[in-house]
Amino acid sequence: MQAYGCFLVSFFLFSYFSSFSSALTDAEVSFIAHRQLVSLPEGGDIPDNYEFEVELDLKFPNTRLRRAYIGLQALKKAVYSDPLKTTQNWVGKNVCAYTGVFCAPALDDPEIEVVAGIDLNHADIAGHLPAELGLLTDMALFHINSNRFCGIIPKSFRRLTLLHEFDVSNNRFVGSFPDVVLEIPNLKYLDLRFNNFEGKLPPELFNKELDALFLNDNRFTSTIPENLGNSPISVLVVANNHLEGCIPNSIGKMVNTLNEVVLSNNKFTGCLPPEIRQLANVTVFDISSNTFSGIMSKTLKGLEKVEELDISHNMLTGFVPESICMLPNLGNFTFSYNYFNGKAQKCVPGSLKDVVFNDASNCLLGRPKQKSAKECYAVVSKPVDCDKAKCGGGHGPSKPSQPPVENPKTPKPSPELVPTTPTPKPQPPKEETPKEQPSKEEPPKVQAPKEEPPKVKPPKEEPPIKVQPPKDEPSTVQPPKEELPKEQPPKDEPPKEQPPKDEPPKAQPPKEEAPAPESVVPIFPPPIVQTPPPEPFGQSPVIQIHPQPPLVHSPPLVVVSPPPLVHSPPHHQSIHPHHHFILPHHQFTLLHHHQSTHLHRQCTRLHHQCTHLHQ
Template sequence: MEAAVVRLRRCRNGSLVLVYLAAILLAATAAAALSDAEASDIARRQLLSLREGDGDLPDDFEFDIHVDVTFANERLRRAYVALQAWRRAMYSDPKNFTGGWVGADVCSYFGVTCVPALDDANTTVVAGIDLNGGDIAGYLPAELGMLTDIAFFHINSNRFCGIIPKSFSRLTLLHELDVSNNRFVGGFPDVVLQIPVLKYLDLRFNDFDGTLPPHLFDKDLDAIFVNSNRFVGFIPENFGNSTATVVVLANNAFIGCIPRSVGRMADTLDELMLLNNRLDGCIPPELAELVNSTVVDVSGNALVGTLPEGLVNMIRLEQLDVSRNQLAGAVAENVCKLPALANFSFAHNFFSVEAEACVPSEDSPVALDDSGNCLDGGRPGQKPLPECALVLAHPVDCRTNVCSKMPAPPAKKVPRPPDVSPHPLPPAPSPENQPPKKSPAPQPVSPQPSPPPSVKSPPAPAPAPAPISSPPPLIKSPPPPVPVSSPPPLLKSPPPPVSMSLPPPSVKSPPPLPPRSPPAPVKSPPPPPPVSSPPPPVPVRSPPPPPPSPISSPPHHHHLHRRHLRSSSCHQSWRSSMRRHRRLCSKDTKR
């Protein structure tokens, strides 16, 4: 009996312990959780606190602050003002990270790092903030822009809400910005692109939305983490301008093609993570130009077609994941035998052929996954035949797909005409807008038709009242409209633009209007009345200047933060420029 009582007491004690542990876990969960209403309320408080609408600081802001504490130098005083404002903007600090943020000794505050200033070794400054994992709820006040000496700002895994204030553009020495795993909202924080020396940008696991600004990939960054947000739209076409070693865009809602400029990142890119988006089309062949990359993950999209043949050149590739797409065709042996390859998943696609080296086995040095495809040979876990037939009956030709089609072969080079061309090529304007480039030269006895100096010259008046049409143009161009027939026998010039009448040809010819495009064509001098003037010289056609050469950022070789960072779930052409320039020049000439 006594033994039974002891056992009952032990069971009751065990139950109490379990209940106690459950209460602790519930309390911890309650502390970590932040409802949408609470996050919205914190963001509203931040907006109310901002003196400027975008979160910047007025230029005279410091003069309005009075602190009754003595500091070693003015920079520490500014840091004190910023940190105290931030502490007031925190509404929950369950781990008491900021409980000791009291007094003038800011260098003793938890999470605050002080070092001698770069410009003065005798001056101590706040050089960094690290409150990672604090589970702190609050917002970022504009006063944080006063921490102008910090080189890193780490606040990941907290519950900060609202926006990143515009005052962060004042952090001119900031190299690392990590605000991941918080509750920040709004569009992409453009202010981070105004931080001049920023190298490491981590915005993942927040609620940012909208599209990515193209300038993100023009900035000289070493790491870009924007995964696990709510970004949408196309990946900017200048994607390949980035100098980053790690680019993670996973777990968003990007659509469209993988930009073909990706191949320009070959010198610097180590890891590319595009998984779990809505990208479609064929994998561009330029992706296989990333010969220095070790990780490429494009899984969980809607990519179609076949694998690029150039994958066999990615000799440093360690992890390749193309699973959960709609790819088809064959998996080549050379891909599965890449020298550095350790993991290769092509599962859940529509591949129908795989090389022997791509079949998963315990003896293979590569971890392979071919499940969920359309493979023959009794491979386990393949798709049903009817499902495979629907896709395999309509293969996608990546040579014509918009995301991967090869550029059209260059057209045969047409030799440029000489500088002085008797037959310019601009299209014919409407008769009421056509300026009279060459008026017929008067004759002393009777007017004679002057030879046409250009293709689209209106017919000249004849001595007889009967109309005389212009001779056919030497270059095939559309015939002139009907109204441009010989004018009535009143010896008036053809109707000029903007209702400006020209003097009669019996007096003298009006000088041609100077064209707007430089250099101006040679003007014909007005002929003297008593002597017949020869036909005016043909205007000199200035060839269009060459188009500007495409600008791309130089390859970035300085890896400041070479970390193996992952997400948790994881031209315009020269010819078209020339054509556009010619059209613009033609329009200017006709003016």
């Protein structure tokens, strides 16, 4: 009922905002991005004395408000479209009265007032971020989610040393990961989701003292850095990207802080690291829509506080144990669209009153909507040994290890080339032919640098060469006699190692036999399943939180999108725990903001349930 209420609120808000929102065309996006590139100073930052280069006729209570005025006016000029007229009253020296701008006493001098935050959430503004925003050095909050900002994050943002929360989600920012955020020392909340950022995730990101990290619905293409465990974050959401590789084993070091993990809809592979069982404080664990493999076993048994568990749409096999289905706080367990061929009775849908199970499209005997026997046998008969496997379920390392074992077999076809050389030649080099046989193709290689390079590359040319000068065979015999000392050194068999090097393509066919060792251990016999074919993805997980990537028209999409809102309609108060930090400008205090702690854990469950209901 609660989720249904969230859906209705989101639907009405979507309809409301869509009435005035308009999507940017590609031409408009390019125009805005070009405007930013032209306006940005060299290096994307402003000079240290920039404020003194700007002449103003207005007088301000203090120099900090003067700097804020310069930055806010630059932002207003960078606006391409403002259908809600949010910045219409951004006129005059009273910057604290500007819509979306909040002031508070300075931390280092309570006697003066400074701009402490900017909140333009859902303003539907199209434009870019000017470098002059780096002048607002007292700003602790910068929230512009659900707009149509384009371009990049300016380097001048590194000057915002007091910035605590940075939310630019649901816009149209582009480029690689904005490294400038790594230079903001007090940053705790980073939200970049629903943009077009791409490239690799920097390892330095997980060395920062962040509390929440939202990177979902971008175009990141890399592995998760191995130092993931160094991060003290409580919420990690990287869904709907192009990330690959395994989950780093260092995730076990996050036992005291990690509360939500959402890795869904990426390209992650391999087995689940055993360190996951150490995450006793995790309440949401979602690894759905990847290609994780192996036997689940008791890896997830340690998630004692987990409420939402989704491992669907992977290649997991084995038995679903009762220890997981009976976790004390479990409310929803989705393990559909895998290859499980057995499960405990307590894991059957409907067996527990307070837990929702989804077991569709597996290999479970007697259960409806399962995979066919043929489809199951292809995977179940080749179980992955997670003790030996690495990324990719162990298939990667096994292939290169086998070709060198079969290299001695590859020289066997080479004797076919040896009889061709002695047959046309009468036996003057009788003593040399047996010497040439062990080296096989190397005698022509010794003669090749002078006269017979074509013989090595196209073997078909050797017969015509041998047929044309049959009488000149003594001449062919004499060169080898003169080169006997040259042939003897290569007899030490190193040349034998070279032919195998030329024959990796012959060693590749055995690579296809890499799965053979796995098939030798068929732990699970081919299930005799005579059930109807699997139905389409009609029964999706109840708690599916990996939405479709947002459309280009971000404003209509954003209202129901996951970005947490700080100063927005009531339904977002349960999503964003920081709403209590944004108060009317006469009540907001920067000191209160910095002394308050992030209460992500109190609202994560509702956030998880309402995230992507716009699907």
